[in-house]
Amino acid sequence: MPGPRIDLHTHSSASDGTDSPGALMAAAAAAGLDVVALTDHDTTAGWSAAAAALPPGLTLVPGAEISCTAGGTSVHVLGYLFDPAEPELAAALARMRESRVGRAARMVDLLAADGHQVTWERVRTIAAGTVGRPHVAQALVEAGLVRDVAGAFDRRWIGAGGRYWVGREELDAVAAVRLVAAAGGVTVFAHPRASRRGPTVDDGVIEELAAAGLAGLEADHVDHDPESSAGLRRLAGRLGLLVTGSSDYHGTGKEVRLGAHLTAPDVLAELVRRASGCAVSAA
Numbered sequence: 001m002p003g004p005r006i007d008l009h010t011h012s013s014a015s016d017g018t019d020s021p022g023a024l025m026a027a028a029a030a031a032g033l034d035v036v037a038l039t040d041h042d043t044t045a046g047w048s049a050a051a052a053a054l055p056p057g058l059t060l061v062p063g064a065e066i067s068c069t070a071g072g073t074s075v076h077v078l079g080y081l082f083d084p085a086e087p088e089l090a091a092a093l094a095r096m097r098e099s100r101v102g103r104a105a106r107m108v109d110l111l112a113a114d115g116h117q118v119t120w121e122r123v124r125t126i127a128a129g130t131v132g133r134p135h136v137a138q139a140l141v142e143a144g145l146v147r148d149v150a151g152a153f154d155r156r157w158i159g160a161g162g163r164y165w166v167g168r169e170e171l172d173a174v175a176a177v178r179l180v181a182a183a184g185g186v187t188v189f190a191h192p193r194a195s196r197r198g199p200t201v202d203d204g205v206i207e208e209l210a211a212a213g214l215a216g217l218e219a220d221h222v223d224h225d226p227e228s229s230a231g232l233r234r235l236a237g238r239l240g241l242l243v244t245g246s247s248d249y250h251g252t253g254k255e256v257r258l259g260a261h262l263t264a265p266d267v268l269a270e271l272v273r274r275a276s277g278c279a280v281s282a283a
């Protein structure tokens with residue numbers, strides 16, 4: 001009998017995914033998953049709707065993908081099973097969401113100043129929760145300026161360092177690892193070798209995060225080639241870190257399917273064992 005199918009990284013419309021949290025749970029069950037983590041960018045806003053919509057047999061691991069900086073590079077830290085009401089972490093997440101609003105509005109201003117038909121009102125309507133570049137990208141698609149969302153992630157538009165790109169606040173990754181731990185949660189470094197998205201950190205930075213309490217590395221991810229995944233497994237072995245795999249599903253905004261990469265049951269069990277901030281939910 002095949003083991004449980006566990007996908008520890010997905011996005012809903014609480015950030016830049018296109019499925020509502022409830023629809024995402026239904027899609028996870030339809031995709032044959034047994035466990036799914038909801039990890040919206042810098043928010044826990046989707047947790048309760050997801051838990052309320054759980055189909056029988058599906059377990060939800062509540063989480064968030066935190067926008068961080070490490071060694072001068074933008075990185076993402078996945079936090080799982082933390083207490084969403086812990087004040088310091090909740091305040092840090094709120095600060096980052098606010099910074100995302102100002103930054104998206106500035107990107108729209110820059111676009112409008114060049115005569116592009118993109119409005120803040122439209123972007124705000126597209127973004128149901130945490131606003132991100134995919135929402136601005138969608139507005140660019142609607143205005144006929146780019147062919148698809150991916151087309152907007154180009155230096156001519158809002159790709160990193162691009163003409164209309166604006167940076168945003170990020171939490172120091174070591175601080176994020178400690179904040180999540182203080183809120184009873186556990187952390188996994190998301191797609192550490194996703195070089196297609198921009199520069200990545202060297203092993204020394206990961207070592208520093210491990211020393212701060214990082215639990216694992218997301219080795220299996222659509223943006224990793226087999227060589228990077230293998231390198232991350234070796235590094236994890238050397239540093240005593242767990243290894244996860246996940247889809248980073250975003251709905252129709254990105255091509256990857258739910259369950260495209262999976263996490264081993266013993267790894268999930270260990271994450272759950274180390275966490276005390278909240279529990280997994282099941283219907």
Ligand code: AMP
Binds near residue numbers: 016041132133253254
């Ligand atoms: P932000 O956090 O607002 O800077 O936006 C980053 C988000 O854009 C991440 O969730 C990525 O999944 C998404 N993203 C990054 N590169 C691309 C791309 N080439 N195509 C589609 N989505 C992307």
Ligand code: ZN
Binds near residue numbers: 011016017041132250
């Ligand atoms: Zn995203």
Ligand code: FE
Binds near residue numbers: 065076190191
């Ligand atoms: Fe990410």
Ligand code: FE
Binds near residue numbers: 009011065248
């Ligand atoms: Fe993600």
